[in-house]
Amino acid sequence: MAGIEVNALHKRYPDGTVAVDHVDLSIGDGELFVMLGPSGCGKTTTLRAIAGLERQTTGDIRIGDTLVNDLPPAERDIAMVFQFYALYPHLRTRDNLAFPLRAEGLPKAEVNERVEEAARLMRLGPLLDRRPHRLSGGEQQRVALARALVRRPRAFLMDEPLTNLDAELRADMRTEIKHLQGELGTTMVYVTHDQVEAMSLGHRIAILNKGRVEQIGTPLEVYDRPASLFCAAFIGSPPMNLIEVEVADGKLRSKSGLVLTPPPNLPRDRGLVAGVRPEALEVTEPGAEGSVPARVVSAEWLGDEIIYVVDHGGQGDVRVRMPPTVRFDADAPVGLRHTGGPPPVYDVSTEELVA
Amino acid sequence: MAVSINEAVSTDPARDRTPPARRFGGRGLSVLEIAVLTVLAAVMLFPVLWMIETSIKENRDVYAIPAKFFDFQVTLDHFKDVFFSSGGGRSSLSVSFLNSVVVAGVSTVLATVLGVPAAWAYSRFAVKAKKDQLFFILSTRFMPPVVVVIPIFLMYRQLGLIDTKLGLILIYTAFNVPFTIWMMKGFVDEVPAEYEDAAMLDGYTRLQAFRRFTLPLLLPGIAATAVFALIFSWNEFVFAIFLTSSDSVRTAPPAIAGLIGGTTVDWGLVAAASVVFALPVLVFAYLVRKHLIAGVTLGAVRR
Ligand SMILES: Nc1ncnc2c1ncn2[C@@H]1O[C@H](COP(=O)(O)OP(=O)(O)OP(=O)(O)O)[C@@H](O)[C@H]1O
Numbered sequence: 001m002a003g004i005e006v007n008a009l010h011k012r013y014p015d016g017t018v019a020v021d022h023v024d025l026s027i028g029d030g031e032l033f034v035m036l037g038p039s040g041c042g043k044t045t046t047l048r049a050i051a052g053l054e055r056q057t058t059g060d061i062r063i064g065d066t067l068v069n070d071l072p073p074a075e076r077d078i079a080m081v082f083q084f085y086a087l088y089p090h091l092r093t094r095d096n097l098a099f100p101l102r103a104e105g106l107p108k109a110e111v112n113e114r115v116e117e118a119a120r121l122m123r124l125g126p127l128l129d130r131r132p133h134r135l136s137g138g139e140q141q142r143v144a145l146a147r148a149l150v151r152r153p154r155a156f157l158m159d160e161p162l163t164n165l166d167a168e169l170r171a172d173m174r175t176e177i178k179h180l181q182g183e184l185g186t187t188m189v190y191v192t193h194d195q196v197e198a199m200s201l202g203h204r205i206a207i208l209n210k211g212r213v214e215q216i217g218t219p220l221e222v223y224d225r226p227a228s229l230f231c232a233a234f235i236g237s238p239p240m241n242l243i244e245v246e247v248a249d250g251k252l253r254s255k256s257g258l259v260l261t262p263p264p265n266l267p268r269d270r271g272l273v274a275g276v277r278p279e280a281l282e283v284t285e286p287g288a289e290g291s292v293p294a295r296v297v298s299a300e301w302l303g304d305e306i307i308y309v310v311d312h313g314g315q316g317d318v319r320v321r322m323p324p325t326v327r328f329d330a331d332a333p334v335g336l337r338h339t340g341g342p343p344p345v346y347d348v349s350t351e352e353l354v355a
Numbered sequence: 356m357a358v359s360i361n362e363a364v365s366t367d368p369a370r371d372r373t374p375p376a377r378r379f380g381g382r383g384l385s386v387l388e389i390a391v392l393t394v395l396a397a398v399m400l401f402p403v404l405w406m407i408e409t410s411i412k413e414n415r416d417v418y419a420i421p422a423k424f425f426d427f428q429v430t431l432d433h434f435k436d437v438f439f440s441s442g443g444g445r446s447s448l449s450v451s452f453l454n455s456v457v458v459a460g461v462s463t464v465l466a467t468v469l470g471v472p473a474a475w476a477y478s479r480f481a482v483k484a485k486k487d488q489l490f491f492i493l494s495t496r497f498m499p500p501v502v503v504v505i506p507i508f509l510m511y512r513q514l515g516l517i518d519t520k521l522g523l524i525l526i527y528t529a530f531n532v533p534f535t536i537w538m539m540k541g542f543v544d545e546v547p548a549e550y551e552d553a554a555m556l557d558g559y560t561r562l563q564a565f566r567r568f569t570l571p572l573l574l575p576g577i578a579a580t581a582v583f584a585l586i587f588s589w590n591e592f593v594f595a596i597f598l599t600s601s602d603s604v605r606t607a608p609p610a611i612a613g614l615i616g617g618t619t620v621d622w623g624l625v626a627a628a629s630v631v632f633a634l635p636v637l638v639f640a641y642l643v644r645k646h647l648i649a650g651v652t653l654g655a656v657r658r
């Protein structure tokens with residue numbers, strides 16, 4: 001087992017595409033580290049560089065204490081699970097699992113023992129004698145995970161391993177992966193573009209955008225204080241409301257007059273945007289205390305909650321998350337007020353967090 | 356699950372909406388279609404049938420006027436003449452058949468051995484100006500052989516390759532490699548690169564990964580490609596007639612053509628030789644027919 005250090009990684013493909021611009025990661029031993037970002041931001045490329053399947057243009061990669069820049073994948077002692085499961089189609093489950101072990105030349109008895117163990121962990125018993133085309137997507141993915149396990153590698157790399165599964169199975173597998181990683185204590189780098197997956201799995205999350213790291217932090221940090229406007233707009237469903245604000249008499253005030261609790265140390269000399277979570281706003285009866293007049297544009301009924309889209313005068317609609325017991329009709333005149341603590345505030349021009 | 360129930364329900368009305376014409380087509384062919392197809396088949400197959408018939412007719416029936424379709428004497432003498440000369444011993448035709456086997460076989464094997472790894476490389480790796488290279492490779496097939504045969508003849512004369520089997524093998528290989536690369540690249544593209552990636556992480560080198568995982572999955576494609584290459588080499592006529600002259604080197608196509616000419620033509624022998632010539636490729640293609648269809652429908656089904 002080992003941590004992974006990535007320093008100033010840069011990858012330019014021969015056709016000139018810069019897939020990874022500049023990435024620094026420091027992944028601890030035994031950590032479940034999630035890389036999250038929109039499609040094309042360079043997640044797969046970073047992972048493949050760590051695996052050795054792609055040679056970075058510049059930058060260093062260390063696994064444990066070893067500089068692995070020029071080591072072929074075979075010598076890096078890591079296992080990878082792909083989005084497309086890559087089970088060998090001509091081999092039965094049992095042989096698919098045994099394969100990496102036989103490649104290492106382990107004695108037969110030990111191979112069998114490890115295969116049995118991995119099969120028990122991933123509950124593959126009845127599937128051991130089937131070939132991949134006779135397995136369902138979820139089963140194939142469990143086999144792929146088991147195949148990564150048997151080798152007891154120094155680290156696991158997972159590239160969107162659950163994308164091809166349906167929602168229910170995905171939730172199950174997520175729990176399973178998290179549990180397994182905790183049990184084995186093996187470092188895992190998990191790539192996804194699904195923020196729910198990222199939040200529920202990761203010890204820490206790195207948010208990537210256009211080949212750069214926008215933020216690294218625990219799920220809570222990332223949710224509470226997104227480090228940039230990009231992260232603010234990316235995390236959360238629906239994401240933060242980005243509201244242009246001004247500082248006036250010690251308060252944060254939007255153009256519509258909505259008043260927010262100000263964070264300390266606000267710079268005054270530039271344009272500011274506050275990131276307000278939908279649950280930090282409240283739709284009220286019109287004229288309620290501290291509210292500004294607003295109008296319900298539409299409502300999404302999600303069963304356990306209602307998302308109101310609210311027009312509060314001019315500058316863009318905001319989304320508000322309300323319990324299902326509070327009901328307003330579309331087009332109804334309402335009030336809107338802020339209920340949460342100080343929101344994160346961003347500089348309009350640099351798009352960075354300033355307070 | 357709810358989704359599958361919905362789908363199951365929705366398929367039934369959809370089936371009822373199928374236009375009647377399509378439903379009819381699925382059940383069988385109309386009388387008219389059968390009639391048209393029969394006539395077409397008869398016209399297309401007539402030369403082949405006539406060739407087979409001629410090859411087993413007595414000579415006087417071959418030259419009979421009006422031609423005899425049904426009541427002729429059956430004989431296998433012509434086939435005997437294909438393989439044995441009149442004085443006993445091997446006929447020159449049988450030598451040329453053997454030459455055809457050697458030249459077509461070796462050039463197909465060479466083209467496959469060279470073309471498959473090249474196709475793999477073009478499919479898997481970032482190669483500079485890949486598209487231009489592939490286009491250049493294909494462009495060598497744009498011209499019909501007859502256009503390049505004179506320059507090739509001159510070069511071969513310099514190199515001493517005129518009238519050698521090696522010369523034919525080389526030129527057929529050169530013609531088949533581009534074809535092999537193009538066709539095999541399609542097959543390699545279909546095999547997910549992740550198999551090799553996974554194998555490399557499991558401890559294999561890139562070449563081992565190719566040999567142990569990708570290659571077995573490519574076998575059907577290789578079979579289909581090899582058949583096409585074999586057919587080209589086996590049937591090739593222009594290079595063979597220009598670049599070879601002696602009976603000991605000639606392949607079957609120019610040798611059979613050589614039977615025609617002179618004052619009398621032994622049509623029975625020509626027909627028998629043609630039948631013998633046509634058989635091996637037919638049999639071979641029949642044996643690998645499944646792969647051939649896979650090759651022709653390549654890319655029709657996407658992952
Ligand atoms: N082999 C390649 N050659 C050229 N460009 C590539 C290659 N592979 C990826 N790219 C480009 O590099 C960028 C990053 O790709 P990458 O696959 O790392 O994205 P990703 O974050 O994994 O996206 P996704 O979520 O869609 O999988 C993309 O713009 C992509 O088009």
Ligand SMILES: [Mg+2]
Nearest residue numbers: 043044045159
């Ligand atoms: Mg990807």
